Amino acid sequence: MNFVATSVRSAVMKPLKGETQPITTSSDVVLARQKVRQWAAEMKFSLVDQTKLVTAASELARNTLDHGKGGGMTIEQLEDGGRQGLRLIFEDRGPGIPDIQAALRDGFTTGNGMGLGLGGSRRLVNEFEIISKPGEGTRITVIRWK
């Protein structure tokens, strides 16, 4: 599903255009990766930056599926002043994350398998925001600038 954003999220960053991808199966995680790759390649990100962003997307998409019990990803192209960026938003209505600080810490955890995903992804992007309410769901927004 494509869309053109008409609302301005923040005073400075205006999303230009974007795409959404539901994340309900493990094939969706692959699709999410591929879509992010397409957008990043089209915007001519460097190969290393592309790889970092796509890998982060893979981690977060998997979290949305495994921990969040399914949700969706939104890709938005951004323009801020002179620079261009790609914003990814991962949302789910899952159980939420009770202790965000702990989740962001590196290290394998048994059980919910969040392992390195969250903390690691944060290092792969320029901006990282996580909003989560236990019982309501989670929204993770990341941005990579060119």
Add this chain to the structure above:
Amino acid sequence: MSKLPELIRKHEQDLRASWLEQMSTATRRGDLMKDSEVKQQIHDFLEGMVEGLRAGAATDLDAPSWEKPKELMRTISASRALQGFSTSETASFILSLKQPLFNVIRKEMSGNPDEMFKEIWNATLLVDKFALFTTEAFMAAREQLIKRQQQELLELSTPVVKLWEGILALPIIGTLDSARTQVVMESLLQTVVQTNSKFAIIDITGVPTVDTLVAQHLLKTITAARLMGAECIISGIRPQIAQTIVHLGIDLAQVTTKAKLADAFAVCLQRSGRAVVKVGAQAKPAEVAPAANGKAE
């Protein structure tokens, strides 16, 4: 509706001549730009100005009818930035249009002071907006240029050298910050792949200080190389650096380190099963492999 477009059309020849004259020799920079080029630009800009005014968008530069002269000014600014004009020289290009315009307006409208005032105001507003636009375009072009030069400098300052078949050396001179480390790391790893090199010597003789951040950067590079199947050795560790590393508690247990690049090279030769031998009277010059004891001579 402004009478400016008609005025400009009527006195076009004069305007162009006096505009050119107004740009004093100093700001026209004859050394950087030919007369014919400037004349063409003046001609094109006035054309665009007339069109824009006729389209009725008056002094609102965001209107689409002003896109052509804006594009022209963007191109002019960009080329002037590259050629080495200063900001004021570039802005003067537009600003020197004011006097000639006012003269034309006064000539035609001196009998009607109210009209004349209105048109002069329009003219000055328009020229000022264009001057600001031009200045911003100029600065943007300059910043692009600087960014590109910085990138080139980064890439040039850390060459990856092939010491021998399968052995690379990366002499680092200067401070290692985040940006530079990225470039250095990518460059080294790319070369590892391209040359199929199993060994890379990172020489830090030229790195003035090693703090936790620099050490982290180095360790990341070494780990990445290891993941690809190549081994890194750090050489050029000065005594003070060795002390700093211990004080900071940086763990280099996994990494081979050598004080001198030559020693590091010897280790690489040995680990790749090679030795350097003296060529005797009857002996063939050859790489003897595998040598039990690799001594570089």
Add this chain to the structure above:
Amino acid sequence: MERIPILRMGNFLLVTIQVDMHDRLALQLQDDLTQKISETGATGVLIDISTLEIVDSFIGRMLANIAAMARVLDAETVVVGMQPAVAITLVELGMSLAGVRTALNVESGMELLYELRGNFRPERGNEAIEG
């Protein structure tokens, strides 16, 4: 369901990962490899990831698991051909794959396996084992 083919070269097993794997396929590969090592008594496993453009923590863990399980079955594992961008990203992600041996390409990977597991050479020829 598609599976990733496992080739046999003498006493070693060779796997080339070329597709963008979804999680189930990765887990299937883990299972298949462990099975084959056990069946054939292979002493070495070579995993070629030179065409993989993305290795996230899941795939990274898969590689580490394969190496660990192989070792329990007395086989060495070598992962070859990791791309620079992938290596840089994995390090940033925090994965160092400490227990996994690596090599630049298939050739040096094989050399390493021979070194580690003695002088077994491919004898009866190489058969492809369809998962």
